[in-house]
Amino acid sequence: MLQINYIREYREEAITKLAKRGFDAKATFEDIVAKDDLRKETQNKLDDILAQSNQIAKEIGAYFKNGEKEKAEEAKAKTVTLKQQSKTLSEKLNQVSDDLQELLIHIPNVPNDNVPNGKTPEDNEVVKEEGDIPKLHSEALPHWELAAKYDLIDFELGTKISGAGFPVYKGKGARLQRALINFFLDRNTEAGYLEVQPPHLVNEASGFGTGQLPDKEGQMYHVTGDNLYLIPTAEVPVTNIFRDVIVKSEEFPIKYTAYTPCFRREAGSYGKDVRGLNRLHQFDKVEIVQLQKPSDSYQTLDEMVEHVTELLKDLELPFRILKLCGGDMSFTSALTYDMEVYSAAQKRWLEVSSISNFESYQANRLKLRYKDENKNNVLCHTLNGSALALPRIVASILENHQDEKGIRIPKILVPYTGFEYIN
RNA sequence: GGAGAGAUGGCAGAGUGGUCGAAUGCGGUGGUCUUGAAAACCAUUGUACAGCAAUGUACCGGGGGUUCGAAUCCCUCUCUCUCCGCCA
The missing domain is CATH 3.30.930.10 (Bira Bifunctional Protein; Domain 2)
Incomplete structure (x- = not known):
């Protein structure tokens, strides 16, 4: 399996080399880079939501410890939306990651420069x-x-x-x-x-x-x-x-x-x-x-x-x-x-x-x-x-x-x- | 095949709802001491993703669930161990 960073960095070169084995990588690579962009974006959003949730959870813990029940309940209410968002985002992230993996595993290895041209x-x-x-x-x-x-x-x-x-x-x-x-x-x-x-x-x-x-x-x-x-x-x-x-x-x-x-x-x-x-x-x-x-x-x-x-x-x-x-x-x-x-x-x-x-x-x-x-x-x-x-x-x-x-x-x-x- | 127990960092092994990425020991790495080594002492020591970085997030066998919050509770799968049976 090729590394995603390799594809990002040496995209054109890899396309040329893969052509040597009769594999047209152009469209797949486009998909891959787009999916990877989406993956990063989704991951970042999710991380952000989770960071907020973690922060609130900590606060709630502290409130309970100090016996400030009302404040804790107040904070709990705030997590409802975050929870919903994180669920949606992590489902999306899983889907995107699976799609990306599926694309990657079907690309053959890039031939070395010394590989002769030819089909048969x-x-x-x-x-x-x-x-x-x-x-x-x-x-x-x-x-x-x-x-x-x-x-x-x-x-x-x-x-x-x-x-x-x-x-x-x-x-x-x-x-x-x-x-x-x-x-x-x-x-x-x-x-x-x-x-x-x-x-x-x-x-x-x-x-x-x-x-x-x-x-x-x-x-x-x-x-x-x-x-x-x-x-x-x-x-x-x-x-x-x-x-x-x-x-x-x-x-x-x-x-x-x-x-x-x-x-x-x-x-x-x-x-x-x-x-x-x-x-x-x-x-x-x-x-x-x-x-x-x-x-x-x-x-x-x-x-x-x-x-x-x-x-x-x-x-x-x-x-x-x-x-x-x-x-x-x-x-x-x-x-x-x-x-x-x-x-x-x-x-x-x-x-x-x-x-x-x-x-x-x-x-x-x-x-x-x-x-x-x-x-x-x-x-x-x-x-x-x-x-x-x-x-x-x-x-x-x-x-x-x-x-x-x-x-x-x-x-x-x-x-x-x-x-x-x-x- | 039957019955039971368990799966935590390189290894051993704590941890049964919050301050736990995780005590402690061993091992590894760097240092102090030493002519050198050992011992002792001090420090450090997982992986991945995003980011120039600070940092954030995830990971305690896999997947799912409960909860504001899960290594810890529930479900499920896989694997391992012990005893019995069978057997090269």
């Missing part, structure tokens, strides 16, 4: 491409066939138990998953991230804090009996650790990592996008989250990209880094890098990480602040990224590392899997 994924900017795309032998298979051939993943079994998009990992397939989780967590903690295990179901306030609610309600599984949501990413519970918190500036950078399953309804997806491991309703992901001082957050973003880059290199996967264009960025992000691995049998790039700086957008919803040098409370910047999402990594390992004998496990993972080959 084709407009994303490739900033780096690394690793060799393997030349597969003639019998090479896509990962869903490899998974069946070596009995690593049973999609039909998952469908029986739950439905499409809920695979069952078996044997070396399950072991590979566990190896990846441990590898990622080890590397993240070595890089200074604190490992946490957060809840997998969150309440409404948490969903609101990171921006999933109210707009993306349909993306999450909703447990209506208890009004809880299954997390679509560990970003939600981990970032919400800091909801309503004022951190000390010397605590920066605050770095957390968590492994969680992620649950996504993915309504409307179809075709090759959902084949095999490409898009699932439940998948595993290790997430990294950082809180930073505004002045340092972009340096932190670069560091996070670098960290994930190292993971991909160590997994011996060809990958590329995209800087997302305005039209392809998520609602809450100011700048996002996507990391994609190449899946050689499918001949497609698969997104395995999305690393974003939300600047103060989430922090404003979360009321997450820090005390600066002048002891003012200032909104933090929040960042997060996948390090990494498992299924597409698995898909890419299976496809890229297949040969006539089977599937070779990347060297770095062998200590975790306990085997070098799947065959």
Whole structure:
């Protein structure tokens, strides 16, 4: 959520920047400023009435104490109008504040200046491409066939138990998953991230804090009996650790990592996008989250990209880094890098990480602040990224590392899997 | 699931209708003392909105009500704890 003072101060600039993501903010901003003016005006009037009421109440107290009953009754009479006025004004204030909030939460984050122009994924900017795309032998298979051939993943079994998009990992397939989780967590903690295990179901306030609610309600599984949501990413519970918190500036950078399953309804997806491991309703992901001082957050973003880059290199996967264009960025992000691995049998790039700086957008919803040098409370910047999402990594390992004998496990993972080959 | 108790500032914990944004203790910050530290002593120490400021207003789990006046009384919701039951 943007800060009202930011909108007031940088209105034209913000309109221009938001246009980059195809959002026309002009009319909304006008409404917002007008509503905010009205809010201030109403608040001032109300404060004035309340001040008068408080004054009279004090006087009445004093009269009673001195036994001056008539005077007290006289004063009481004066409060009748004030009471009526304060009631009307506070109702109006509530209404105006609600309206204002409603307008504010539907404005996406302002893109950073470095965000490329564009509307669709084709407009994303490739900033780096690394690793060799393997030349597969003639019998090479896509990962869903490899998974069946070596009995690593049973999609039909998952469908029986739950439905499409809920695979069952078996044997070396399950072991590979566990190896990846441990590898990622080890590397993240070595890089200074604190490992946490957060809840997998969150309440409404948490969903609101990171921006999933109210707009993306349909993306999450909703447990209506208890009004809880299954997390679509560990970003939600981990970032919400800091909801309503004022951190000390010397605590920066605050770095957390968590492994969680992620649950996504993915309504409307179809075709090759959902084949095999490409898009699932439940998948595993290790997430990294950082809180930073505004002045340092972009340096932190670069560091996070670098960290994930190292993971991909160590997994011996060809990958590329995209800087997302305005039209392809998520609602809450100011700048996002996507990391994609190449899946050689499918001949497609698969997104395995999305690393974003939300600047103060989430922090404003979360009321997450820090005390600066002048002891003012200032909104933090929040960042997060996948390090990494498992299924597409698995898909890419299976496809890229297949040969006539089977599937070779990347060297770095062998200590975790306990085997070098799947065959 | 049944019965009961409770929710107050960073923490602990007073406060049952007026002078309470809230005693006291701990913690934090600044200072005095000290070669330095500890101890002791003194001072200070919540958040938000409006305002250049003085200051005003709001906040004692959330929402509503009674009253001239609510942390305090009433209603309601949420959460926590204790005991019993069940159970990984």
